[in-house]
Amino acid sequence: MVRATSTQKNDAAPKKPAKKGRRASAESMAQKQREISVSEFFTKNRHLLGFDNPSKALLTTVKEAVDNSLDACEEAGIPPELRVEIHQTAEDRYRVVVEDNGPGIVKAQIPKIFGKLLYGSKFHRLKQSRGQQGIGISAAGMYGQLTTGKPVVVTSKTGKGRPAHQYEIVLDTRKNQPNILADTTIDWERREHGTRVEIELQGNYRAGRRSVDEYLEQVGIANPHATITYVPPNNRAPLMLERVTDELPPETTEIKPHPYGIELGMLIKLMKESTHRSVSGTLQAEFSRVTARVAHQICETAGLRPTATAKRLGPQEIEKLYRAIPKVKVMAPPTNCIVPIGEELINRGLARELRAAIYASSTRPPTVYRGNPFRVEVGLAYGGDLRRMAIEEDSLTIKAKTEDRGEGPITLLRFANRVPLQYQQSACAIFKAVVDTSWKSYGLSQPRGGLPVGPMVLLVHIASVWVPFTSESKEAIAHYPEIIKEMKLALREVGRKLNAFLRRREKDRLQEKRRSIFSMYIGELARSLSRLGAGDETRIQKKLDVLVAKHAPQREVAVAAGASEVADSPVGLVEMSDDGELDDGELELDREEPRQLSLVDDDAPSAPKASKKKAAPKKKAAPKKKAAPKKKAPARKATSKKTTTKKTATKKTATKKTATKKTATKKTATKKTATKKTAKKKTAPKKGRRS
């Protein structure tokens, strides 16, 4: 990037002048460049940060602010409550307001965070989070400022009783420094703590694919612990997503890089800046899984003395070291730093947005690519009413693709560290894994080299300390074979669950068909038999009815509702229970136990629950139990049901018939209430009930 700027300056400079003069100006330029190149560079290359066109600019702005809010809340252990507003201020201008209940930002930090590019707390660490670069929000502010001249308005409060600081900040693009236009203290009664960011920008609002609406819907799916209120522009109906779990994802932990993932440049830097004297000591201190023995082996393989002074290593020696690393067997990195959404919460996240006939999900055990731990998980929602429940009809972006039930390709939702990926689908490893999976064997048709076809929303999430994107724009995941393999395994797992459901439903349909065939003929038969002198017609008919019921047992659903859609409802997988929440039934039954890593890893067996923090044990327990005991809405009755454990679920299979009937009848009732509920939400969005 430095080069880009300097070339331009060079072009502007006269070509003739003597070498001496040129060298002198280059030096002075170099000095300036260090201060202004970042913001200047991004001003000129805004597409790299997602500001290439007005509608994408609006989306990116919302996205940067929302990602930051969610990161901050989670890091502080606060269940996120977000409010997103978009106001149209002129034909092509919008004011984006994002407010959170996070920890807030200390006064001194505010200007730099919002008025300086490459300033952040996440860059210098290896930890699973949404943001990484330290560019996001200041770039959004800068874009707003460039297109409207308006400053970023930041309000932040760090605790109860403390004052809220409100800043108006512009970024001095030449210096990459914040300029404070206003600095006031205000009362912010509404929030005990939190941050509110307002950015006005030139943009374009539209609904549908790749819109802010879609982005927030998908955020809702991948973040079931977040409550989000969204007020779209143009008086469109607000979206109100209430969290479906009170439990925050366990805290992610920071890890040191694994030697297998290191790049040469980074290794040089580490050696040069080492605070440890010896090469061996540096290796042990800077990397995970490098013990004294391993460090010695690396040095030995590289032909270096372990006690050699790290700072004095020449470039060739460091390169030898670099080449030696892959030859030495190093334990896989710890994987407890990766926090998946979890199977149960994926289902509930999907159910928050869609009313499908069946939900199924699968979270793979952690594994490693190029020294970076990662986990893949997949969820699907099939059939039923694949429609967002909370927002008005014409903005139903998911529905837009799936309403022609079974006709078009499925809707694929991609996530990286819980952030929806909305662009470059076909370049993404997720797309490849889905396309390369043989969906035909799971009951879906699939054109060659394409997405499967059917009324289905498929979610694929990769969580990692370092998500390998194909480019800086963070839109598609690179095709690492290890990653694609994990994805395919997860897809296969949910595929099997889907198949079980489809087969079951087919069986039900067949039964229904049988029943209708028998019932069609018995009336006629009873009459003939009776006329042949074999008995009373109604009596024969009654007896025949008994036999029909025996031969084609009827699902009560159909009787109760007569609605085919309800009859579609799954049995044995996840169904909507009477309080409109998920009831996972036998979902867990066919789930394989997490497999161990292929690499040697002493942490692996306990990995999913190994986090030292308090939340850790719950994480493993959560998907196994039917639901977290203290879910939302304690007022609702049905929670008592949720204490069933996995064992009970097994029993349930045995007594499937009874169970089926129960849920089925209940479900019908649910449908109605659910619809009513939605209607209410539409007209009167409530505030998060817990704050």
Added chain:
Amino acid sequence: MASTDARDKKTIGKLSKLAREVVRDINAEKDPSLSIPSRSLGNVTFDEARSIIELGDQKQQRQLFNVAHARKFMQTFLIADACRELIDEGKTTSIRDLYYITKHTLEGSRQNTFEDQDESDPIIEDLEVTIDALREELHLFATNKGSMVGPMTIVDSGDAIDLRRLGSGGWSIPSIVESNVIQFQECDAEYILLVEKDAVWRRLNEDKFWRANKCLLLTGQGMAPRGVRRLLYRMHKELKLPVYVLVDNDPWGFYIYSVIKQGSINLAYESLRMAVPKARFIGMSSMDREAFQLPDNVTIKLNDQDISRAKQMLAYPWFDKKAWQKELKTMLRSGVKLELEAFSNKGISYISEEYLPKKIRDRKWLA
């Protein structure tokens, strides 16, 4: 007419027994099922000694609670009840009529009890074999087909008919020819000649072949229907007349002959009362082309169906005789077939004046 004779009472008894058995199962919450003698090729045996095709012991179960059977199960009793009503009312009707009588839309659906007659006819046959009743005992008959003339007087439903004085059309053979309907009176005939083709029958009738040759001349207009076959059987037995069969020289003609002789697969259960094992095949033989010097240009090429049928027949036990194997093989080798009308090439009355008299005189038939 409410009065029913003993035979009718017996039939009604069989029908209602069938129904009561089903209801008994239903009351016991058992799956009702009907045991129907199977009328497939697999359940047909050739009784060498009696030289007739017989129905085996195999039965197929028709179950109400089998999606593939339910409809037929219902239809069986629909037909059974309709027949009961016919018997009760002392009426007899055609199977086509019965189809219309029983056809209606099923309650609460768009389906009909029967979609076409092809669906109801086999059900009637099922019922016949299941309760072991003759079609006429169910007060049913097939559409009349077949004619007869000859030096004999018969009584048909009380009317005496002189079969010598019936002009060009002859007596139309009804489908029920049981002794209570048809009785034979004085007869001058020395043999019976059944011809496959109506046109040939007309030629022979016009030439008064039956008068000159003292025979009863019948046609079944193609495959002989039940009435014709039953009549042949009765005349053969009761009047002790030999039966000659004249058919086209093609596999279908041979098959028509074989049905007269030992019964059909489809009506194997009726063989005993219809088959005439001693029936003689008078022509037209594959050897006749040479014997009567028919020109090549009156032959017709065998089509694929002819060839495969001829090959099948080679394997039938009832064609497993030297002469028949020769017939079939000669036909297959020559690759051609001949129609009876081919004789007209040698003169319009060649068949009645030359061919048939010579064949009978020379005893050139197959049995």
